[in-house]
Amino acid sequence: MNALRLEAAVVQAGLRRLLGPLDITVPPGEVVSILGPSGAGKSSLLAWLCGALPPGLSAMGRVFLGERELTTLPPERRGLGILFQDDLLFPHLDVAGNLAFGLAAAVRGRAARRAAIAAALDSVGLPGIEARDPATLSGGERARVALLRVLLSAPGALLLDEPFGRLDPATRVAVRTLTFRLARERGLPTLLVTHDADDVAAAAGPVLRIGAGGS
Amino acid sequence: MRNAGVIVLLAVALLPVAAGLAGLAGVDGNALREVLVAPGVRGALAISVTSGILATLVAVVLAHLLVAAAAGAGWLARLRAGMLPLLALPHLALGIGLVLVLAPSGLLLRLLSPWATGFTQPPGWVTVQDPAGLSLVAGLAIKETAFLVLALLAALAQVPAAGLLRSAQALGYPPRHAWLVAVAPLLARQTRLPVAAVLTYGVTNVDLALALGPRTPPPFAVLVWQWFTSGDLAARELALAGTLVLFAVTLAVLAAGAAFYRAASHAWRAWAATGQRSHLSGLALATPVAALLALLGFAAVAALLLRAVTGPAPFPAVVAPRIGMAVDPALLAAPLATTLALALATAGVALMLTLWAAEALAARSSARAQVAALLFVPLLLPQLAFLFGWQVLLARLRIDGLFVAVLWSHLVFALPYVWGVLAEARGGLDPRLPLVARTLGAGRGTAWWRVTAPLLLRSTLVAGALAMAVSAAVYLPTLFAGAGRVATLATEAAAAIASGNLQEAAAHAALQVVVPLTAFTAAAVASRCVFRDRRGVPG
Amino acid sequence: MDRRTLLQSIALLPLLLASARGGAQDAAARWRRVEAVARGQSVYFNAWGGDSAINRYIAWAAGELDRRHGVRLVHVKVTDIAEAVTRLLAERAAGRAAGGSIDLLWLNGENFASLKEAGLLWGPWVQALPHAPLIDSSNPTTSIDMTLPTAGYEMPWGGARFTLLYDSARVALPPRTPAELRAWIEAHPGRFTYPQPPAFIGTSFLKQLLLLLVDDAAPFAAPPTPVAATQTGPLWAWLDATRPSLWRGGRAFPASGPAQRRLLADGEVDFALAFNPAEASRAIAAGELPATVRGLHFSGGALANSHFLAIPANARAKEGALVVADFLLSPGAQARKADERHWGDPTVLDVARLPPAEAAYFADLATGPATPSPPARLLPEPHPAWVGWLEAAWSRRYLGA
Missing domain, CATH: 1.10.3720.10 (MetI-like)
Incomplete structure (x- = not known):
């Protein structure tokens, strides 16, 4: 795995600077947190990293994964997985369909893909829910399926956009622990943005604090 | 070009009106x-x-x-x-x-x-x-x-x-x-x-x-x-x-x-x-x-139906002495087929144009509202005001009297409704869903086809039925653009009414009601059937 | 000019000259060439499509033409011939001098005058038709369309005689003069009306009354002048006097002839107006009017005209249109047209001059009980400019400012 590196990253709305310039390096297997209030441009930073800045916003700076520059690549070629506050499971697909959507094409053959999905569900304590409608799962279950989906896509780094914000406190701790554990196990460089100090503490990595409307 | 879809959409909808209003400039x-x-x-x-x-x-x-x-x-x-x-x-x-x-x-x-x-x-x-x-x-x-x-x-x-x-x-x-x-x-x-x-x-x-x-x-x-x-x-x-x-x-x-x-x-x-x-x-x-x-x-x-079956009766009789003046079904078959073909083509093209343009404006609700207002312009003008100029433009393009000319004129009237339903549905779709699909490795087209399109399917069905209903109802534009050669149920019903032939008029009008009703029913049934087991799919 | 149009011109040019010189054999040879070019053409015939019997007649003709001449006749049904006129104007505005969308047009009177004056009609062509010599030249309406000479630009297709329809169950003694009609109306308030001008049949009613009420109809053969206009006084006196006793007190009028026919069928009024003497018989047979309805002509004579076929100047299939027109003029087609079971309007042919075999077609035509015997006199139409004048005068009088 390679480090995720941001060079002189700036996010602006029109001429107004929301955030930056930031120089961040996230080494493999580590979680770097950006802590700041709502509206500070944290989510926009992640959207820019994904290659999908909303209209009206602009950004400057460069992004690297190892030596590979991502700055101008389309989202699908960056290899950055992202998790949002909402699980964003595709409502028209069942659990297996969602996971198969994520599962890297390198896993070939129906049997092999099905086995990979079953094993993944097994590994997070959700065996046998392949055919379930995502809308019928609990919040914790959905969060786990979403996490599995992004991990199965074999990303080069993980971006977390307040991914635990909607969960009730007990589930939240469990999902958070699981997320950080799996990210570390796979040696993924992980960038977390949050306004929650507990998340930052649990991440146990470097912290960057930013204020509202600028740095 | 990101906005190409929007430009094509607006051109299709507004060119006829522009041509028509240009014709009004020559008023003496x-x-x-x-x-x-x-x-x-x-x-x-x-x-x-x-x-x-x-x-x-x-x-x-x-x-x-x-x-x-x-x-x-x-x-x-x-x-x-x-x-x-x-x-x-x-x-x-x-x-x-x-x-x-x-x-x-x-x-x-x-x-x-x-x-x-x-x-x-x-x-x-x-x-x-x-x-x-x-x-x-x-x-x-x-x-x-x-x-x-x-x-x-x-x-x-x-x-x-x-x-x-x-x-x-x-x-x-x-x-x-x-x-x-x-x-x-x-x-x-x-x-x-x-x-x-x-x-x-x-x-x-x-x-x-x-x-x-x-x-x-x-x-x-x-x-x-x-x-x-x-x-x-x-x-x-x-x-x-x-x-x-x-x-x-x-x-x-x-x-x-x-x-x-x-x-x-x-x-x-x-x-x-x-x-x-x-x-x-x-x-x-x-x-x-x-x-x-x-x-x-x-x-x-x-x-109307009573009159169609029984003919006129001397006052105050409700039913005429002689019953059963059937309208020759063969007379109805050709206009029905044309009406259906036009309705399906109108729905298909309107849906494609709208989906294309809406994709570019998915995140811009005020632009969508502006497009909606522009698409409504033909409905806010008297039809009489632009039909003649529109006919001249079609004659210039040498497509008057052709199916495609009638299709175009139907699109003008169907697009505002299709846009109202479908572009709003597209705008209401969480933009992070297609984004997630792409970060998972799907290209732009794949993400649209496998995530955006299925989630819009129900709105698409409803919008398509609306387009078919509009197409089946449009009369004067059909007449002008079709050079009279494209006979639909609407034009035949009007011709029959103009001559006082209520039997034929009623038969055509009845079928004219059946076409949109069938479309709406089919859309309702189909949209209930697709993703029946997926509670999270928008309705 | 594309290649196809060029070919057509080459084929037609000699034809235009045929009437001026050349023998019968040349004419026959030229006609054979027209037929040869026409084979395979589609002829878009713009004709009022509101009557299913007429539609069936045209469909029958299409079948015959396809079988005999390989010409595809397409009936473009219009609710009003003005639609076709609008189309010709639009094509001219678009600069389409050839390859137009209309090949043959059913019209008469005002529309003919307008189109011919605007240069939108092709011709002259009627004399080139093999059946043209059979046209009844003793009937002036076959060559003079509302006072305008047709000059070979339109072919007479059928005759029309202004006819009153009345329900004999409620009108015991039908009025036969304007004065009798006025007396009847005043004695039966609310039971008579006429379609509102500019509805075609409503304006025709004004013309019919005018010709019967004035002493001298001659001024109306020319365009309106201030002097001639003063001579319309008796018409307005008649209309003013009867108005309060009309259906709805003369505050509303049926929108069209068919709308009034519905009123007659439903018993709201006792009269309707028509241009086809066989209309009552046909409507009764079709179950659209009560069996007690009868037709009548005014004893002073019936307003008479003919309806015609014309070919637009920018028509695409002129040869095909000629072949269609000639077929429609043939004794077989005319006899079928005169037959009340199919259409039932007076033929434009001189039956007396037909060979016996063909005259026989016309001999055994059945006439329905509601069809009146031929009118005492045919009253030729006023100059077409009177149409607009009468409509405007009527509107000024009865629409309010």
């Missing part, structure tokens, strides 16, 4: 003066404006109160089902049907004669075609209430009605009042364009006015139509000048309507701010009034 000043002093013009304009405004007011009030009542009592689905046939009914057929019910020799008096009335001969009463235009207002109100109810139901899907209603009720407002202060203003805002289209139609229609409107003078649009169809080519100058006047009057009425809307919403807010809480029981009257109008609409259909 003398002809204009001549129009303004033509016999009966002042009275004709007064009738057009008053009947158009009155019908719009009645339709808006009834539609809102009906939706409020239905939402409160949980019969929204039945309301929609009841309004669809009335929406699908061609104006022309409704007009003739109403005459067959309400005229002194109509079904109503026949049922009561002679046992209750003593009449053995129709009385000399003035019912339809009354000088004040009230029967015309009733006919317009039937169609436009149905149309606005469906527009309101579509808008209802876009506002958080249930939550607003709950919070207003929690503050102690009875259900009807809660609806009127909390939900109705949002719906009214969402349906400004359809209401404007209703107002335009009320002021400018020819079909209903010919059947139900007063005669001395007739509504202004009828006068213009008479000039248009005059054998004297000099009258064409008059007709062109007349459409310009009609155009100006329509714009003035629309402006007045906009001012009225602003004043009314102001008054509404003031009323809501008084904090009064009332059951507003008087407004419950709206339901029976609307029911009466709907009943009248269905009676008109029944009378």
Whole structure:
């Protein structure tokens, strides 16, 4: 795995600077947190990293994964997985369909893909829910399926956009622990943005604090 | 080019209008003066404006109160089902049907004669075609209430009605009042364009006015139509000048309507701010009034069908002595096939154009609203004002009389509705869903095909059915663009009515109702069947 | 000019000259060439499509033409011929001098005058048709269309005679003069009306009354002048006097002839107006009017005209249109047209001059009980400019300012 590196990253709305310039390096297997209030441009930073800045916003700076520059690549070629506050499971697909959507094409053959999905569900304590409608799962279950989906896509780094914000406190701790554990196990460089100090503490990595409307 | 879809969409929708209005530029000043002093013009304009405004007011009030009542009592689905046939009914057929019910020799008096009335001969009463235009207002109100109810139901899907209603009720407002202060203003805002289209139609229609409107003078649009169809080519100058006047009057009425809307919403807010809480029981009257109008609409259909099967009967007999004048089914087959082909093609092209353009504007709701307003422009202008110039453009492009020309003219009228449903659905889709798909490795096309498209499928079905309904109903544009060669149920029904052949007219009109009804039913069934086991898919 | 149009011009040019010089053999040879070019052409025939019997007649003709001449006749149904006129104007505005969308047009009177004056008609062509010599030249309406000479630009297709329809169950003694009609109306308020001008049949009613009420009809054969206009006084006196006793007190009028026919069928009025003497018989047979309805002509004579076929200047399939027109003029087609079971309007051929075999077609035509015997006199139409004048005058009088 390679480090995720941001060079002189700036996010602006029109001429107004929301955030930056930031120089961040996230080494493999580590979680770097950006802590700041709502509206500070944290989510926009992640959207820019994904290659999908909303209209009206602009950004400057460069992004690297190892030596590979991502700055101008389309989202699908960056290899950055992202998790949002909402699980964003595709409502028209069942659990297996969602996971198969994520599962890297390198896993070939129906049997092999099905086995990979079953094993993944097994590994997070959700065996046998392949055919379930995502809308019928609990919040914790959905969060786990979403996490599995992004991990199965074999990303080069993980971006977390307040991914635990909607969960009730007990589930939240469990999902958070699981997320950080799996990210570390796979040696993924992980960038977390949050306004929650507990998340930052649990991440146990470097912290960057930013204020509202600028740095 | 990111906005190519939007540009193509707007070009398809607005080029005909632009061509038509360019044709109006050649209006002669003398002809204009001549129009303004033509016999009966002042009275004709007064009738057009008053009947158009009155019908719009009645339709808006009834539609809102009906939706409020239905939402409160949980019969929204039945309301929609009841309004669809009335929406699908061609104006022309409704007009003739109403005459067959309400005229002194109509079904109503026949049922009561002679046992209750003593009449053995129709009385000399003035019912339809009354000088004040009230029967015309009733006919317009039937169609436009149905149309606005469906527009309101579509808008209802876009506002958080249930939550607003709950919070207003929690503050102690009875259900009807809660609806009127909390939900109705949002719906009214969402349906400004359809209401404007209703107002335009009320002021400018020819079909209903010919059947139900007063005669001395007739509504202004009828006068213009008479000039248009005059054998004297000099009258064409008059007709062109007349459409310009009609155009100006329509714009003035629309402006007045906009001012009225602003004043009314102001008054509404003031009323809501008084904090009064009332059951507003008087407004419950709206339901029976609307029911009466709907009943009248269905009676008109029944009378038309009765006439189709039995032919005329001497007053006061309800049924003619001889029954069973069948219309040759072979006569119906070809126009039916053409109508279906046009409806399907209109739906297909409108859906593709809308999906393409909506993709570019998915994250820009104000741009979507601007496009919606632009697409509505053809519905806010008198059709008479742009059909001739449009015909000239088609002749220049050498596509007049071809299927594609008719298809284009149908698109002009279908796109505003398709856009209203589908572009809003696209805008309502969480933009992070396709983004997630892409971060998972799907290309732009794959993400659209496997995530965006399936999630829009239900809206697509509904929008497609709407497009088919519009296509089946469009008459004058079909006639102009088709050079008369593209015969649809609408043109055949009009031809039959023009000649007084009610049997054939009714047969065509009945099929004309069946096409959109089938489309709506198929869309409803299909959208229930797709993703039946997926509760999270938007409806 | 594309290649196809060029070929057509080459084929037609000699034809135009044929009437001026050359023998019968040349004419026959030229006609064979027209037929050869016409084979395979589609002829778009713009004709009023509101009557199912007429539609069936045209469909029958299409079948015959396809079988005999390989010409595909397409009936473009219009609700009003003005639609076709509008189309020709639009094509001219678009600069389409050839390859137009209309090949053959059913019209008469005002529309013919307008189109011919605007240069939108092709011709002269009628004399080139093999059946043209059979046209009844003793009937002036076959060569003079509302006072305008047709000059070979339109072919007479059928005749029309203004006819009153009345319900004999309620009108015991039918009026036969304007004065009798006025007396009847005043005695039976609310039971008579006429379609509102400019509805075609309504304006025709004004013309019929005018010709019967004035002493001298000559001024109306020319365009309106202030002096001639003063001579319309008796018409307005008649209309003013009867108006309060009309249906709806003369405040409303039926929008069209068919709309009034419905009023008659439903018993709201006792009269309707028609241009086809066989209309009552046909409507009764079709179940559209009560069996007690009868037709009648005014004893002073019936307003008479013919309806015609014309070919637009920019028509695409002129040869095909010629072949269609000639077929429709043939004794077989004309006899079928005169037959009330199919259409039932007076033929434009001189039956007396037909060979016996073909005259026989016309001998055994059945006439329905509601069809009146031929009128005492045929009253030729006024100059077409009177149409607009009468309509405007009527509107000024009865529409209010």
